[in-house]
Amino acid sequence: MLFQYLGTAAAEGFPALWCSCERCTHARQIGGRALRTRSQAIVDGALLIDFPADTLDHIYKNGIDLLNVRECLITHTHGDHLYPADVSMLRAGFSHVPPDYRITFRGSETVRDALAGVLAQPEREGSAAFEVMKPFETVSLGRYTVTPYPAIHxxxxxxxxYGISDGERAVLYAHDTHYFREDVWENWKETRPHFDLVSLDCTNACLPLTYVGHMGLKENAEVRRRMLDEGYADERTVFVCNHFSHNGTNAVYDDFVPIAAREGFRVSYDGMKIQL
Ligand SMILES: [Zn+2]
Ligand SMILES: [Zn+2]
Ligand SMILES: [Zn+2]
Known part of the structure; x- marks a missing residue:
């Protein structure tokens, strides 16, 4: 399984659109991995996770052909994860696609409602559909099985x-969420998943947690410890901090890499590939 991060920032991007804070200024100066677009990832160039406005930039930069993407998991409706206006670009006159092309978006009922308007547009050459995902109900999508979990957000x-498995390797993509709900840990006690890659929400980086709905490095380390203790990961599992905000202390890529490494984490960047 080849997992690739396409965008790794929270809602405002990093550096943020108008921001003159110390971290945004520094990130603009050094560029490279310090520049983060809004959140998106892809498995094997085919199974897409989230659809932000930066999708256009992501497919240019990473050579992705959306006609190879037939499934797109949506985490939630926040604008850094879902931009319905670009789903509507599948219409005739905006995109010419083979008549047998079909893409299915999947997510909660709230996501379904957010996409209902654009998916109802009739003037489309291919087709787009939506399937509701229910927490803890595993579905088969071709060679993948996908299990949604309820997030605290x-x-x-x-x-x-989402947990995504191809039968040999498994990824846990946990954005956006706080420390996991107890019913997630209870579910894992019964289902005994094992993850080779765990990507955790690190919006706050080193900033002590001030609100519920995201995590920082301290909470990431607590999740990692418990996953290792309870057997859902092992010493070969790759743990990655992802989904960064300029509000997070020490959050600029070069600053955060050595700090995260001390807790057993790698740090995502736009375009980062992990072969599992
Ligand atoms: Zn987000
Ligand atoms: Zn800033
Ligand atoms: Zn969010």
């Missing part, structure tokens, strides 16, 4: 996070 955004 803005309930109005219908938040889910």
């Amino acid at each position: 803005d309930p109005g955004a219908g938040p889910l996070f």
Whole structure:
């Protein structure tokens, strides 16, 4: 399984659109991995996770052909993860696609409602569909099995996070969420998943947690410890901090890499590939 990060920032991007804070200024100066677009990832160049406005930039930079993407998991409706106006670019006159092309978006009922308008547009050459994902209900998508988990995040955004397995390797993509709900840990006691890659919400970086709905490095380390203790990961599992905000202390890539390494984490960057 080849996992690739396409965008690795929170809602405002990093550096943020208008921001003159110390971290944004530094990130603009050094560029490279310090520049982060909004959140998106892809498995094997085919199974897409989230659809932000930066999708256009991501497919240019990474040579992705959206006609190879037939499934797109959506975590929740926040704008850094879902931009319905670009889903509407699948219409005739905006995109010419083979008549047998079909893409299915999947997520919570809230995500379904957010996409209902654009998916109802009739003037489309290929087709787009939506399937509701229910927490803890595993579905088969071709060679993958996907299990959604309930996230602690803005309930109005219908938040889910996902476990994705191809039968040999498995990824946990946990954005956006706080420390996991107890019913997730209870579910794992019965289902005994094992993850080779764990990507955790690190919006706050080194900033002590001031609100519920995201994590920082301290909470990431607590999740990692418990996953190792309870057997859902092992010493070969790659743990990655991802989804960064300029509000996070020490959050600029070069600053954060050595700090995260001390807790057993790698740090995501736009375009980062992990072969599992
Ligand atoms: Zn987000
Ligand atoms: Zn800033
Ligand atoms: Zn969010």
